[in-house]
Amino acid sequence: MLGIVLDRNLADKIELREVSIPSLMSNQVKVKIKAAALNHRDEWCRQGLYPNISDGVILGSDGAGIIEEVGSEVTSWKVGQEVIINPALHWGEDQKAQSNDFQILGMPEHGTLSEYVIVPADRLHLKPSHLNWEEAAALPLAGLTAFRALVYQGKVTSSDQVLITGFGGGVAQFAAQFSKALGAKVYVSSSQESKIQKAIEIGLDGGFNYRDDDWTKKALNETGGFDLIIDGASGDGLNDLIKVSRPGARIVIYGATQGNPGKLEARRIFWNQLKIMGSTMGSDNDFSEMLKLVEEKEIKPLVDQVFSFENAVAAFDRMRDGKQLGKIVLKP
Amino acid sequence: MLGIVLDRNLADKIELREVSIPSLMSNQVKVKIKAAALNHRDEWCRQGLYPNISDGVILGSDGAGIIEEVGSEVTSWKVGQEVIINPALHWGEDQKAQSNDFQILGMPEHGTLSEYVIVPADRLHLKPSHLNWEEAAALPLAGLTAFRALVYQGKVTSSDQVLITGFGGGVAQFAAQFSKALGAKVYVSSSQESKIQKAIEIGLDGGFNYRDDDWTKKALNETGGFDLIIDGASGDGLNDLIKVSRPGARIVIYGATQGNPGKLEARRIFWNQLKIMGSTMGSDNDFSEMLKLVEEKEIKPLVDQVFSFENAVAAFDRMRDGKQLGKIVLKP
Incomplete structure (x- = not known):
């Protein structure tokens, strides 16, 4: 699959390249990405300013898409459903603070700036029906x-x-x-x-x-x-x-x-x-409550500009320069 | 009446001297002080480090004593009752924060390091019965x-x-x-x-x-x-x-x-x-809740040392030097 990979040996530090698809575990779901969005975190990874980064990883925490395949133990989702992804991994049980295992999708695990992303089934939520793909992709990390x-x-x-x-x-x-x-x-x-x-x-x-x-x-x-x-x-x-x-x-x-x-x-x-x-990110409960508010009040994210994956460097540069008003979205 | 007065012209900055007793207003109560206690605030006034201070004022925020006289409109108290004083004046109605009129007893109003103190009737609470005079005097400002x-x-x-x-x-x-x-x-x-x-x-x-x-x-x-x-x-x-x-x-x-x-x-x-x-001081509600806890759990303040009014300078010096463990108490 094609993904936007961190490689600090390159002048641009990122590159759209072929990455082999990891095999699907029994509790995971494979999502075909329709749109992804940038966060400061992605640009900081590019600049080497984020802790514990490694080259070869597909960046991106925000994404929305269509379920392509479900793991053998997953009963809650089926192929073809339209979903957005909660990028907060392993928050844990404490609403007050995240656990030591807490991670954010897109480093060190492969992220959403990719044709496909594989995540645990419990990271998925139905895409709010009043949002198009670009708006849905803009929501998760910043909304949470x-x-x-x-x-x-x-x-x-x-x-x-x-x-x-x-x-x-x-x-x-x-x-x-x-x-x-x-x-x-x-x-x-x-x-x-x-x-x-x-x-x-x-x-x-x-x-x-x-x-x-x-x-x-x-x-x-x-x-x-x-x-x-x-x-x-x-x-x-x-x-x-x-x-x-x-x-x-x-x-x-x-x-x-x-x-x-x-x-x-x-x-x-x-x-x-x-x-x-x-405050940082949020718990699973925060994510569900956030989605409820967005749906109830039909809130639409502001989308700044939409780039193709091929133009990722321009998208990252726009984030770096702080020119955006709203979310910068990328599409495969 | 004798009171410990701020006077920054003196070498010691404070002096026990005769001050005329203000007349009692209809909503006020006159309390004969049995014991008073020091707070950092008193020493900061002595050092000129507190805002809006003026010479000639009797210092002291903490006190306990016996009601000597009640104003004409005061129905809730009678002569002879044993009381402690809430030194927070004009907190206002907002539990979140004090009003602009908020003051602390003992500057600019005459305070408790005195034979008598005159306060609005609503500043009084019954002395917890498990406390002696020194302990009761130690409680208000710091406890609140x-x-x-x-x-x-x-x-x-x-x-x-x-x-x-x-x-x-x-x-x-x-x-x-x-x-x-x-x-x-x-x-x-x-x-x-x-x-x-x-x-x-x-x-x-x-x-x-x-x-x-x-x-x-x-x-x-x-x-x-x-x-x-x-x-x-x-x-x-x-x-x-x-x-x-x-x-x-x-x-x-x-x-x-x-x-x-x-x-x-x-x-x-x-x-x-x-x-x-x-956080600073507390509301009237905080004071009542604090007293309730002290009475329920029979908490006894730690009293560091008891001085006579005549030895006020030694008491203030002890506060300045941070030697105390518990409250420094003064008695008329």
């Missing part, structure tokens, strides 16, 4: 991460004023859509005016350009501060998020694209009774 | 702060392994006693072996000397890590607390005696699904 950060950790309510930082990224778009669907007032931040405009177009309540020195003051004037902030950047900007937090607010961080935060203003944290909460 | 950090924010359960840092301080002792009473396994940290010994003597499960370079490794080996950490230090030590946290753990900070934390390891926070939560 956003849902856990927002609902399980952040406990969003309809009376919350929410700030989603770095609008444009996959998790940020879902966090914004989910919190809006749950009735909250939702603002975004971005370094690009066009993304803030897009946020307002799709019905969010406003946005702030975090390159603007004054943005915290503007945000406080306009909104009175936020009850819940969902952030994937960390870095020194975390002190700005603390500034625009209302007393008792929750700040959920699901990443650190801006590195570690420097001097944190501890007094503001305890005096204002703030919570800074970490 | 510990209870909110541990129960409302930290949501301690009997299956938690808890670490209380800086054992010896007032909040730390109550956090340790309360979490033990609630069935948790409780460890402490301190820079002094004698305090760790004392912790074990009173039935706690162990302790670690945080001056020991290896302490995080030892703590992980011995305990497997903590589910809940209660910390009043912040500073760079916060990264050590992150290291000894189990996945999904909560770290509640109620102070920053070690200043702001430097570079925080963001990846550990989100990957391990940690929560860093700020």
Whole structure:
């Protein structure tokens, strides 16, 4: 089968090449991929910035497709069903945190940027019927991460004023859509005016350009501060998020694209009774709950651009440059 | 009446002197102080490190005594009742955070290091009958702060392994006693072996000397890590607390005696699904719940040493030098 393989000896670090199909185990299902989507993780693997990576592995965590073959013990699925894949492997039984065996599909196991992917049967869910293949492929990893950060950790309510930082990224778009669907007032931040405009177009309540020195003051004037902030950047900007937090607010961080935060203003944290909460991916329960919300509210992922597998390098470069608004999708 | 007054023109910054008794308003009660206790806040006022302080004010947030006189509209109390005082003024209606009007008794209002104190009637609670005057005076501010950090924010359960840092301080002792009473396994940290010994003597499960370079490794080996950490230090030590946290753990900070934390390891926070939560003092509801626990479990505050008002400077110096284990009490 053809798959987009990591090979750090190449100039582009990735290549579409023939890989032999692993044999199907009794609890596994073989899915013919109709569409896959990129995550930062894939680009970080390409840049060698992800822990425990190895060459020769097919990248990709997000995918949707049609069941091609089922293992001998699998009774819950049959050939021809349309499915999406939960890329969280071996989370374990604890809703609070993942087990030590936790993995994400697409490294070290072969991932979804492939003609076929083989996964345990319990990773599959029916494709939501209101989504096309590109939209379905865009959902899993970022949707799961956003849902856990927002609902399980952040406990969003309809009376919350929410700030989603770095609008444009996959998790940020879902966090914004989910919190809006749950009735909250939702603002975004971005370094690009066009993304803030897009946020307002799709019905969010406003946005702030975090390159603007004054943005915290503007945000406080306009909104009175936020009850819940969902952030994937960390870095020194975390002190700005603390500034625009209302007393008792929750700040959920699901990443650190801006590195570690420097001097944190501890007094503001305890005096204002703030919570800074970490979140990564999500449990099987989070995934099911996320899908339920997407189906109930007929939420459609924003798809930025669709590439063929042959143009994978251009797709990865777009992710690297942060140009996307919504998910970057690839099709075999 | 005689009271211990802040006066930063003096070498000692405080003095026991005659202050005129304010007149009693209709909603207030006058309490004859039997015992009062020190908090870091009092010493910080002496050092000029607390915001919005003014000379001429009687210090002291903690006190217990006998009702001497009740305002004309007060029906809930009568002369002669034995009471302790909730020093949290104007918290407001929001359990999540204090209002902008929030104050702590003892600055800018006259406090408890005095022959008499005048407070609104709703600040009084009956003295728990299992406590003597010194113990009762030791309870309010630190007990309230510990209870909110541990129960409302930290949501301690009997299956938690808890670490209380800086054992010896007032909040730390109550956090340790309360979490033990609630069935948790409780460890402490301190820079002094004698305090760790004392912790074990009173039935706690162990302790670690945080001056020991290896302490995080030892703590992980011995305990497997903590589910809940209660910390009043912040500073760079916060990264050590992150290291000894189990996945999904909560770290509640109620102070920053070690200043702001430097570079925080963001990846550990989100990957391990940690929560860093700020907490200060507590609501009226927290105070009532705290008292209920103290009475039900017959918890007795640790009293370090009892001074007369005349020896206030020695008492404050002991607080400044961090020599105490338990509360420093003063009596008129």
